[in-house]
Amino acid sequence: MARSRPRPRAKQSGPTRLVAFNKPMNVLSQFTDDGRWPGLARHLDLPGLYPAGRLDRDSEGLLLLTNDGKLQARLTDPRHKMPKTYLVQVEGSPEPEQIRALAEGVVLNDGPTLPAQAKQIAPPALWPREPPVRERQSVPDAWLRLTIHEGRNRQVRRMTAHVGLPCLRLVRWSVGPFDLSDLAPGAWRDLDPGRARL
Numbered sequence: 001m002a003r004s005r006p007r008p009r010a011k012q013s014g015p016t017r018l019v020a021f022n023k024p025m026n027v028l029s030q031f032t033d034d035g036r037w038p039g040l041a042r043h044l045d046l047p048g049l050y051p052a053g054r055l056d057r058d059s060e061g062l063l064l065l066t067n068d069g070k071l072q073a074r075l076t077d078p079r080h081k082m083p084k085t086y087l088v089q090v091e092g093s094p095e096p097e098q099i100r101a102l103a104e105g106v107v108l109n110d111g112p113t114l115p116a117q118a119k120q121i122a123p124p125a126l127w128p129r130e131p132p133v134r135e136r137q138s139v140p141d142a143w144l145r146l147t148i149h150e151g152r153n154r155q156v157r158r159m160t161a162h163v164g165l166p167c168l169r170l171v172r173w174s175v176g177p178f179d180l181s182d183l184a185p186g187a188w189r190d191l192d193p194g195r196a197r198l
Contacts, residue, residue: 016068018193023063024185029054061172081149082176088144089169098163106162117147
C-alpha cells in the first residue's frame with residue numbers, strides 16, 4: 001500500500017503572505033503535476049507559498065495559500081473549526097427532511113459529522129465549468145449552500161450522497177472571512193493575513 005506524502009508546511013520567508021486562488025476543475029491542490037492531472041504551477045508562480053488545506057481535483061473554488069506555517073495551521077486545524085461554505089449542485093429535488101438531515105449532521109463511515117448550515121438556493125451566477133456538468137432532462141437538479149466546520153476527505157460529497165442527493169458540481173465559495181467574490185477561475189489575489197486571526 002502506497003504511503004501518502006506528508007503535506008509541506010509553509011516556511012516563513014519575508015512578511016506573512018496569504019493568497020486566494022480560484023482553483024479550476026481538474027487541477028490538483030499541489031504545485032507539481034502527477035502525470036495525469038496538472039498542478040498549481042500551471043496557474044501560479046508564487047515561490048515559498050503552500051496550500052492551506054486542499055480541494056479535491058474534481059472540485060472548484062477557493063484555495064488559500066500562505067508562506068506562514070502558523071497561519072497555515074490556523075486555517076486548517078479542525079480545532080479552530082474554520083467555517084467553509086460550498087455551493088453544491090445536486091441531482092434530485094431536495095426535500096425538507098434531506099436539508100434538515102444535512103443541517104443536523106449525518107453519520108458517515110468515519111463517524112458523525114458536526115451540525116452544518118444547509119439550505120436550498122437559486123442557481124448561482126457561476127462561471128461555466130470545463131468540462132460541463134452532464135445534463136439529464138429526465139432528472140431534476142438543484143443547488144445547495146452548505147457550511148461545515150470540518151475538513152474530512154470528500155466530506156460534502158459524502159454528506160449529500162448520504163441523504164440521497166448525489167453531487168454534480170462542488171464549488172468552495174469561502175473559508176472563514178475570505179471568499180471568491182469576483183475572482184475568475186485560475187486567477188489569484190493577495191489577502192490581508194490579519195483577518196484570518198479574528
